[in-house]
Amino acid sequence: MTPAPETIGSILAIDCGSTTTKAILIERGEGGYRLAARGEAPTTVEAPFEDVTRGVLNAVRELEELAGRPLLDGERIRTPQLGNAGVDLFVCTSSAGGGLQMMVSGLVLQMTGESAQRAALGAGAIVMDVIALNDGRRPHEKIRRLRQLRPDMILLSGGTDGGDTRRVVEMAEILAAAEPKARLGAGYDLPVIFAGNRDAASLVADCLASRTALTTVANLRPTLERENLGPARDAIHELFMEHVMAHAPGYRKLMTWTPVPIMPTPGAMGLIIEQVARQENQSVVGVDIGGATTDVFSVFDGVFHRTVSANLGMSYSVSNVMAETGVANILRWVPFAVDESDLRNRIKNKMIRPTTIPQTLEDLVVEQALAREALRLAFEQHKSLATGLKGVQTERTISDVLDQSGSGATLVDLTGLALLVGSGGVLSHAPRRAQAMMMMIDAFLPEGFTELAVDSIFMAPQLGVLSTVHPTAATEVFERDCLVRLGAVLAPIGTGKAGAPCVTVELADAGGGPGLTRKVAFGAMECLPIPPAGARMTASPDRGVDLGAGRGRPIETMVRPGQVGLVIDARGRRPFALPEPDGERQARLREWNRALDLYPRDV
Amino acid sequence: MMAHGTTPGLRVTGWTELTRERRLPLKGEVLVTAGQKVDADTVVARSELPGNVQTINLAARLSLDPARVASALVHPIGTFVRKGEVVAVGKSLFGLVSQKAEAPADGTIESVSPVTGQLILRERPVPIEVTAYVHGMVASVLGGEGAVVRTAGAFVQGVFGVGGETFGPLVTAVDHPGATLEASHLTEAMRGQVVVGGAFASHATLERARAVGVAAVIVGGFDDRDLRALLGRDLGVAITGSEDLGLTLILTEGFGRLPIAARTWSLLARHAGRIASVSGATQIRAGVIRPEIVIPLEPAPEHADQGSGARGLDPGAPVRIVRDPYFGQLGTVAALPVEAREIDSGARVRVVVVRCEDGHEVTVPRANVEVLDR
Numbered sequence: 008m009t010p011a012p013e014t015i016g017s018i019l020a021i022d023c024g025s026t027t028t029k030a031i032l033i034e035r036g037e038g039g040y041r042l043a044a045r046g047e048a049p050t051t052v053e054a055p056f057e058d059v060t061r062g063v064l065n066a067v068r069e070l071e072e073l074a075g076r077p078l079l080d081g082e083r084i085r086t087p088q089l090g091n092a093g094v095d096l097f098v099c100t101s102s103a104g105g106g107l108q109m110m111v112s113g114l115v116l117q118m119t120g121e122s123a124q125r126a127a128l129g130a131g132a133i134v135m136d137v138i139a140l141n142d143g144r145r146p147h148e149k150i151r152r153l154r155q156l157r158p159d160m161i162l163l164s165g166g167t168d169g170g171d172t173r174r175v176v177e178m179a180e181i182l183a184a185a186e187p188k189a190r191l192g193a194g195y196d197l198p199v200i201f202a203g204n205r206d207a208a209s210l211v212a213d214c215l216a217s218r219t220a221l222t223t224v225a226n227l228r229p230t231l232e233r234e235n236l237g238p239a240r241d242a243i244h245e246l247f248m249e250h251v252m253a254h255a256p257g258y259r260k261l262m263t264w265t266p267v268p269i270m271p272t273p274g275a276m277g278l279i280i281e282q283v284a285r286q287e288n289q290s291v292v293g294v295d296i297g298g299a300t301t302d303v304f305s306v307f308d309g310v311f312h313r314t315v316s317a318n319l320g321m322s323y324s325v326s327n328v329m330a331e332t333g334v335a336n337i338l339r340w341v342p343f344a345v346d347e348s349d350l351r352n353r354i355k356n357k358m359i360r361p362t363t364i365p366q367t368l369e370d371l372v373v374e375q376a377l378a379r380e381a382l383r384l385a386f387e388q389h390k391s392l393a394t395g396l397k398g399v400q401t402e403r404t405i406s407d408v409l410d411q412s413g414s415g416a417t418l419v420d421l422t423g424l425a426l427l428v429g430s431g432g433v434l435s436h437a438p439r440r441a442q443a444m445m446m447m448i449d450a451f452l453p454e455g456f457t458e459l460a461v462d463s464i465f466m467a468p469q470l471g472v473l474s475t476v477h478p479t480a481a482t483e484v485f486e487r488d489c490l491v492r493l494g495a496v497l498a499p500i501g502t503g504k505a506g507a508p509c510v511t512v513e514l515a516d517a518g519g520g521p522g523l524t525r526k527v528a529f530g531a532m533e534c535l536p537i538p539p540a541g542a543r544m545t546a547s548p549d550r551g552v553d554l555g556a557g558r559g560r561p562i563e564t565m566v567r568p569g570q571v572g573l574v575i576d577a578r579g580r581r582p583f584a585l586p587e588p589d590g591e592r593q594a595r596l597r598e599w600n601r602a603l604d605l606y607p608r609d610v
Numbered sequence: 611m612m613a614h615g616t617t618p619g620l621r622v623t624g625w626t627e628l629t630r631e632r633r634l635p636l637k638g639e640v641l642v643t644a645g646q647k648v649d650a651d652t653v654v655a656r657s658e659l660p661g662n663v664q665t666i667n668l669a670a671r672l673s674l675d676p677a678r679v680a681s682a683l684v685h686p687i688g689t690f691v692r693k694g695e696v697v698a699v700g701k702s703l704f705g706l707v708s709q710k711a712e713a714p715a716d717g718t719i720e721s722v723s724p725v726t727g728q729l730i731l732r733e734r735p736v737p738i739e740v741t742a743y744v745h746g747m748v749a750s751v752l753g754g755e756g757a758v759v760r761t762a763g764a765f766v767q768g769v770f771g772v773g774g775e776t777f778g779p780l781v782t783a784v785d786h787p788g789a790t791l792e793a794s795h796l797t798e799a800m801r802g803q804v805v806v807g808g809a810f811a812s813h814a815t816l817e818r819a820r821a822v823g824v825a826a827v828i829v830g831g832f833d834d835r836d837l838r839a840l841l842g843r844d845l846g847v848a849i850t851g852s853e854d855l856g857l858t859l860i861l862t863e864g865f866g867r868l869p870i871a872a873r874t875w876s877l878l879a880r881h882a883g884r885i886a887s888v889s890g891a892t893q894i895r896a897g898v899i900r901p902e903i904v905i906p907l908e909p910a911p912e913h914a915d916q917g918s919g920a921r922g923l924d925p926g927a928p929v930r931i932v933r934d935p936y937f938g939q940l941g942t943v944a945a946l947p948v949e950a951r952e953i954d955s956g957a958r959v960r961v962v963v964v965r966c967e968d969g970h971e972v973t974v975p976r977a978n979v980e981v982l983d984r
Contacts, residue, residue, distance in 0.1 A: 057898070146663075146664075146728075147662065147664050150665075151662065172725065173676065173725055174726075176726050177723075177726040184665070184732075185663065318846055323894060324847055326844070326845060327847055331846070348833060348834070351834035351835055351865070352833060353934065354834070355834045355837070355864075356864045356932070356933070356937065358847075358848050359770045359848055359865075359892075360769070360932045362977055363975075363978045364957070364959065364977045366933060366934065366954060366955060366975055366978060367934060368955050368956065370933070370935075438955055438957040
């Protein structure tokens with residue numbers, strides 16, 4: 008049972024990531040709740056442990072050493088706190104267990120097929136294949152594919168409510184004939200979710216109920232013009248927890264240690280992002296880049312979206328980042344020559360030994376180049392999925408539907424983006440904060456004026472789950488100890504020749520100190536310090552340049568202080584392009600690195 | 611306790627007891643009994659995968675309403691038909707025109723749908739067998755699903771592999787662990803053998819190994835570019851073992867040119883001629899799987915190097931550095947400074963001082979060493 012919030016004086020919150028298990032200790036003092044200590048240990052899914060709770064105990068032991076008081080009783084967490092020992096509440100988030108691999112099907116590839124894909128991706132799945140009646144494969148080829156892939160779960164959609172049932176049943180028959188088996192062994196029936204024409208539900212059940220673990224939910228495309236992904240996504244989420252996460256070694260034991268349901272890390276992180284957006288009534292994008300996955304969260308016009316790029320990450324999935332983006336896209340961020348073969352081997356070595364960290368500066372620069380690409384790809388995916396949806400349901404006009412390329416415009420509006428928050432080892436643990444800021448600027452290419460922050464010590468997910476049981480403690484710690492404001496970026500929209508006038512920025516110290524004025528030319532980057540009391544910024548664009556308020560129109564805003572400062576990114580937008588050839592690009596990269604004091608020496 | 615700061619090392623041991631679960635993907639017949647001696651190729655369980663499925667849209671083919679297709683069948687459901695045999699006949703235009711549907715393959719008529727008018731024809735089942743994989747004894751039988759096989763012998767875990775399970779006599783093809791395995795080292799005599807190379811093999815060498823019919827190749831390192839050529843794609847996530855490559859490849863150290871660690875080399879070399887069971891299956895995710903080389907030995911060798919298992923990162927512990935700039939170097943822990951130190955990248959991390967085999971000392975992040983069996 009969860010203790011009453013007022014009785015909670017100490018909280019242990021743990022996130023079991025796919026690479027690292029992070030533990031934080033929160034204690035109530037005179038001024039409210041504060042972070043007391045944090046510890047971490049490798050996640051122990053590897054032999055010889057193969058038990059996620061070993062890593063939890065190791066992280067808590069480190070915490071005990073740092074906090075100087077006992078938290079464990081043998082191999083159990085002591086609750087409640089008695090005297091100096093134990094904690095009053097233990098909460099946990101987890102992303103161990105690997106990804107969720109799904110196959111989805113619809114009748115028409117570009118319609119229900121795409122909706123089903125969006126539902127599955129939005130719920131955090133890797134979509135192994137989309138099977139549709141018009142996908143160009145003959146039935147027996149579809150059946151063979153279904154049998155080969157062994158997904159964790161299948162989402163079957165198709166048909167609008169009240170429409171023809173025959174074609175929907177045809178897909179169900181194909182599925183039944185394939186008798187697909189679950190990836191994780193012969194022990195249980197493969198979970199199948201039917202989210203298609205409601206009139207076909209009983210016919211589909213006749214086909215599949217005896218052969219699979221069938222769950223029927225509301226149609227994800229009840230009419231051609233309406234998408235309703237919520238019920239399918241919720242069902243995927245529930246079955247994921249039940250079938251996939253519970254297969255992570257030791258996870259069942261961990262569940263018995265906490266009175267609060269273990270929340271998947273991305274879900275918990277999403278709660279905190281939503282809270283930040285709500286509190287300040289602004290548009291926010293959050294990103295959490297982990298070892299296996301990268302999650303992107305956005306709130307625009309009060310609408311929350313989450314996508315999980317299940318195979319983009321910095322360790323387990325790092326090789327997939329290279330496979331997806333290509334070597335050239337990684338090396339464009341590196342200011343020195345790297346042999347392709349050497350880079351490939353380096354990336355594979357990280358994949359097979361996922362817990363290692365860069366020791367040399369050059370290795371760090373390459374790792375951060377990979378991070379830029381992982382973040383960029385994850386954000387692209389987010390933009391393509393956060394489209395046209397309004398709340399749970401989305402209204403799409405017939406012309407949108409018929410235009411197969413544009414499934415509604417993306418809701419992600421970079422000029423309206425007020426705050427970009429980064430989390431995950433490569434951002435939170437970057438040796439210099441400016442490195443985290445630059446990685447996010449390069450990957451997300453914000454436009455106009457945008458503030459940036461990082462989850463300093465990597466605990467947003469833990470605070471997200473804590474907010475479900477103790478919102479006060481979660482908010483207090485988040486504001487005081489978690490979010491580190493880096494500053495802001497001003498990125499003029501437009502392009503011009505390098506050296507041509509772009510923008511003039513005036514900063515007036517809100518604390519009464521001396522102000523400063525800078526003219527920044529196209530192709531340059533500058534970093535201006537922000538005084539501790541903040542500053543009022545007046546930015547005047549040159550002709551044809553847009554700072555978010557329209558071409559040639561100046562903007563004025565308050566700039567909050569941050570650890571890095573106000574970065575003026577005059578490299579151009581729409582399009583953003585790095586200089587060519589290699590020599591010039593490398594020289595410009597070095598110049599920008601110096602402008603932001605990114606690294607301790609030139610690389 | 612310091613162990614929790616490091617990656618558990620890979621096992622390399624001269625003598626250990628192992629069990630391997632041998633399970634069918636679906637229920638079937640177990641062919642062995644507890645206590646029975648088995649060889650690597652003994653079939654322990656057998657089953658039949660349901661055959662491939664062919665569909666015929668009878669409603670469209672015979673111009674019939676789906677509800678009526680069942681009555682158009684020539685044979686009842688459950689009948690086995692040959693390819694080309696007529697399975698259904700429909701009459702139209704007052705019975706003047708008859709249309710026929712023929713079986714696209716040999717198979718059994720499984721069902722006909724009154725909703726879609728589809729006929730499902732199931733081809734012959736595909737037999738599947740699970741072998742013991744290692745020489746040993748059946749420790750227990752898993753009712754209807756397989757058996758647990760117990761063996762004892764030398765055991766080496768690799769860091770990465772591709773290709774499935776195989777077995778064969780161990781043979782060293784080069785004369786030292788730092789050598790490159792060349793195509794010219796591979797002779798016809800190595801057909802069906804488990805070939806131990808040195809620090810590196812190229813894609814061309816593996817092509818030669820495949821042509822010769824080598825069962826498996828074990829080397830220290832391999833190039834990712836060659837891996838792409840071997841697999842025909844860029845490997846995104848380290849989940850392998852089901853590739854059909856015609857041979858199994860195991861890397862003991864990593865990607866690049868990396869000499870096989872001396873201990874691993876001497877262990878493999880010592881058992882040249884013995885039968886080794888190897889598996890390339892690798893999964894670096896939850897429930898991690900590393901590739902392995904099992905060399906069953908009977909009876910236990912007198913001076914078996916059992917190793918004491920990888921313990922914590924203590925002074926004197928043997929370690930392998932697993933990241934640049936000292937990637938692949940072996941040594942022992944010389945010191946474990948308590949305070950975090952700034953490294954070249956600018957990060958402040960806990961470090962370990964490693965005395966390398968050549969005597970010089972280097973400081974590396976604790977996260978970048980693997981503790982080895984001692």
